[in-house]
Each structure stands twice: as structure tokens, then as C-alpha cells.
Amino acid sequence: MSASPEDVKPVDLEDIQSRINDQGYAIVPSVISPEKVDQIRAIVEDLLVAEKTDQHVESKAQRVGQIAIKHPVFTDLMCHELVVGVWHNWLGRDMICSTWTSNTYYPGHDTIGWHADYPYWALEQPWPSGNFTGQTIWMLDDFSRENGATGVVPGSHHLLSPPVEADKWRDDAVILEGVRGSVAFLHGALWHTGRPNTTDQSRSCLLGMYIRPHCLPMEDMRGQLNVLENPSELLTQVMGGNQRQPQDVTG
Ligand SMILES: O=C(O)CCC(=O)C(=O)O
Structure with a gap:
């Protein structure tokens, strides 16, 4: 099931780029059809059932990792024309994917607290300025105020520092509501x-972090790439196959 050209609505990549730069995020509604989302959601549901543990039941949350090697639909979406276009524009054509997972909040799940994404939280302050990582949220269900849609603090990426009072809801925060099949793009430093x-x-949603290739990916993307049969040139690039690896420089 690949992302067909008719899925890619005409969007203004420059407008998305300036929204990410200015407010820290941009939402593109209905990137794929409800029928296609339902097919993907059903594949995620099968994985959730197969991998569910007591810890997931207790936390009311479940992340499925390494989805790139669990169904071809996920590598198609990882390289979706819109997503690749946005991140090529914002991060450069040598960008790679750092994590590619699904995230599900079950009824009763509580908030997870304000944070910025990797690699920011792994860095001492001051955090560097510039574009080097962005988050992609594929909404597999309608995202609403009631069902745990992602909250963001517009403009917080300009602060280049971790959130204060991580557990307290803020008056200046907004909730990223949208119909299933919509995609939200976030600056990696956005709270x-x-x-x-x-x-x-x-x-449920799919979460894809994309980074510039001088950063270490968070997931073992190359390990996953190695088990894929005949990956395309684009997929090889996005999964870090062309990323420089440490080696003996005298050789
Ligand atoms: O699924 C979401 O709404 C956000 C998840 C998130 O920010 C995270 O897991 O780091």
C-alpha cells in the first residue's frame, strides 16, 4: 500500500517552513484518505494486540517500535512525498529518520508532561539554534481535546531551553486537533x-523524527535497513544508509 500521488494535495512547502520557524508547528489536514488511514490503523491495532504487555495495560499507553520492518506501509509513509518534501526543505536533502514508531493512548491515560524532543533533552544547555530535528505526527484517529491530542506551546522553540513546570497545563498552550489522516510537523525544540x-x-498516531545526519539517530535505523529487501535509494538515505560511520581516518 504505497502513498499514491493523489494523496499528496498541493501544499505550500514555504508556508509550512515559515510556520515551523515562527510558531514551531504546522498542521496539514487530510494528507491521506480516511479509507487509507483505517487500513493503517488496523495494521497498528494488530501490532498493539501482538505486543501488549502488563506494563502497557498499567500505563494505559503503548508505543510500537521498529515499525519500518513490521509492514511495508510504514516504509511508504516514512518516505511520503509531503513529509520528505517538508523535511528536505527544512533540514536539507541529506536528512535522515531518527525514530519511526506508533504511539497509542488508551482510555484513562494521563498527561506525559511538557518536553522537547531528542536530541535536545540529551544536550546540556545552551541548546544550539538552527534547524536540526523535527517531529512528524500522523493522526491515525481524529485528534480531539478529549482523547489526548498533542498539546504544544507555540513559540517555545525560540527559548532553546527545557520546559519549566513540566506537569502544569499552560494558558498559552494549544491542542493540535485534526481529522484522522492529518499530519502535524513540529520543530524539535518545541515544548x-x-x-x-x-x-x-x-x-493512535505515528511519530517520525527526522534529523540532520550529523546527529546520532535515536533508534537503530541502519539495523532495520539491513533487514529490508531491495530498499529504494530514498529509503536507504532516509534510514541512514548513507550516514557517515566512525572509522579509522588514517586508513
Ligand atoms: O503522542 C503524542 O501526542 C506525543 C507523544 C510525545 O510527545 C512523545 O512520546 O514524546
């Missing part, structure tokens, strides 16, 4: 949080 799910239905 954001998963919100409580107060409904009786789970809420």
Missing part, C-alpha cells in the same frame, strides 16, 4: 505533551 484521554476509545 509539547501528550494530553489525557478522557474518552472510551484509544487514540
Whole structure:
């Protein structure tokens, strides 16, 4: 199931870029059709059932990792024309994917607290300025105020520092609501949080971090790439196959 050209609506990449730069995020509604989202959501559901542990039940949250090697639909979406276009524009054509997972909040899940994404939280302050990592949120269910849609603090990426009072909701925060199939693009330093799910239905998304290739990816992307058969040139690049690896420089 590949992302077909008709899925890619005409969007203004420059407008997305300036929204990410100015407010820290941009949402593109209905990037793929509800029918296609439902197919993907069903694949995620099978993985959730197969991998669910007591810890997931207790935390009311479940992340599925290494999805690139679990179904071809995920490598198609990782290289979706819109997503690659946005991050090529913002990070450069040599950008790579750092993590590619699904994230589900079950009914009753609480907030996860304000944070910026890797590699910011792994860095001492002052955090460097510039564009070197961005988050992609594929909404697999309608994202609503009630079911745990992601919250963000617009403009917080300009502060280049970790959130204060990580557990307290803020008056200047907004909730990223959208219909399933929509995609949100976030500056990696933007303060954001998963919100409580107060409904009786789970809420799922796919999360794809993309980074410049001088950063270490967070997941073992090359390990996953090695088990894929005949990856395309683009997929090889995005999964870090061309990323420089440490070696003996005297050789
Ligand atoms: O799923 C979400 O709404 C956000 C998840 C998130 O920020 C994270 O897991 O770091």
C-alpha cells in the first residue's frame, strides 16, 4: 500500500517552513484518505494486540517500535512525498529518520508532561539554534481535546531551553486537533505533551523524527535497513544508509 500521488494535495512547502520557524508547528489536514488511514490503523491495532504487555495495560499507553520492518506501509509513509518534501526543505536533502514508531493512548491515560524532543533533552544547555530535528505526527484517529491530542506551546522553540513546570497545563498552550489522516510537523525544540484521554476509545498516531545526519539517530535505523529487501535509494538515505560511520581516518 504505497502513498499514491493523489494523496499528496498541493501544499505550500514555504508556508509550512515559515510556520515551523515562527510558531514551531504546522498542521496539514487530510494528507491521506480516511479509507487509507483505517487500513493503517488496523495494521497498528494488530501490532498493539501482538505486543501488549502488563506494563502497557498499567500505563494505559503503548508505543510500537521498529515499525519500518513490521509492514511495508510504514516504509511508504516514512518516505511520503509531503513529509520528505517538508523535511528536505527544512533540514536539507541529506536528512535522515531518527525514530519511526506508533504511539497509542488508551482510555484513562494521563498527561506525559511538557518536553522537547531528542536530541535536545540529551544536550546540556545552551541548546544550539538552527534547524536540526523535527517531529512528524500522523493522526491515525481524529485528534480531539478529549482523547489526548498533542498539546504544544507555540513559540517555545525560540527559548532553546527545557520546559519549566513540566506537569502544569499552560494558558498559552494549544491542542493540535485534526481529522484522522492529518499530519502535524513540529520543530524539535518545541515544548509539547501528550494530553489525557478522557474518552472510551484509544487514540493512535505515528511519530517520525527526522534529523540532520550529523546527529546520532535515536533508534537503530541502519539495523532495520539491513533487514529490508531491495530498499529504494530514498529509503536507504532516509534510514541512514548513507550516514557517515566512525572509522579509522588514517586508513
Ligand atoms: O503522542 C503524542 O501526542 C506525543 C507523544 C510525545 O510527545 C512523545 O512520546 O514524546
